[in-house]
Amino acid sequence: KQWYQRRVRGFTDGTFSFPIIDDSKRELAVFFGMLDPEEKDSAGLPLPCRAVFIVGPDTKLKLSILYPATTGRNFDEILRVIDSLQLTAYKKVATPANWKQGGECMVLPSVKPEEAAKIFPEHRVQELPSGKSYMRFTPQPQ
Numbered sequence: 001k002q003w004y005q006r007r008v009r010g011f012t013d014g015t016f017s018f019p020i021i022d023d024s025k026r027e028l029a030v031f032f033g034m035l036d037p038e039e040k041d042s043a044g045l046p047l048p049c050r051a052v053f054i055v056g057p058d059t060k061l062k063l064s065i066l067y068p069a070t071t072g073r074n075f076d077e078i079l080r081v082i083d084s085l086q087l088t089a090y091k092k093v094a095t096p097a098n099w100k101q102g103g104e105c106m107v108l109p110s111v112k113p114e115e116a117a118k119i120f121p122e123h124r125v126q127e128l129p130s131g132k133s134y135m136r137f138t139p140q141p142q
Contacts, residue, residue: 023048039069052078054085091141092119107136 021028026048029035035046047069054063062085067073084095093105107116107123116123116136123138 034066036069054078054082056085056089087140093138093141102140104137105140107138109134111136 023029026035026045029048032051034049034051036049037046039047041047049069050067050071050073052063052065052067052073053061056062063081065073065078080100083101084099087105088094091105092108092111094108096104096106099105107120111119113133116138120136120138120141123136125133126135126137128135
């Protein structure tokens, strides 16, 4: 409650569309292995890591990132991941490394070539030394 009063009240009207969990006893931090053994508070207790958990509408964990207590979170990366999760949940694509909103996506390997031609008429196949054609790229579907 003190954290809420000091940090949050000044930035919101006091309502949230997501849950905030109070773990002042560190029970969840211990349960989820979120204590940083290197960083300690003034009492010598390990500080909790900075954690990000993204849970989907199906209540399954989609992403978890633990940062050391001394490192801030990368919100641009968190937003990029959310964009990717939303896109790939409903389209038959995956997002490659360093993908950004509007960038090229990869057609899922489970999509047969005939289906890929219908669904993604602008897709291209990346030539590989092995001759396999599983790396297929397409503009981001809408």
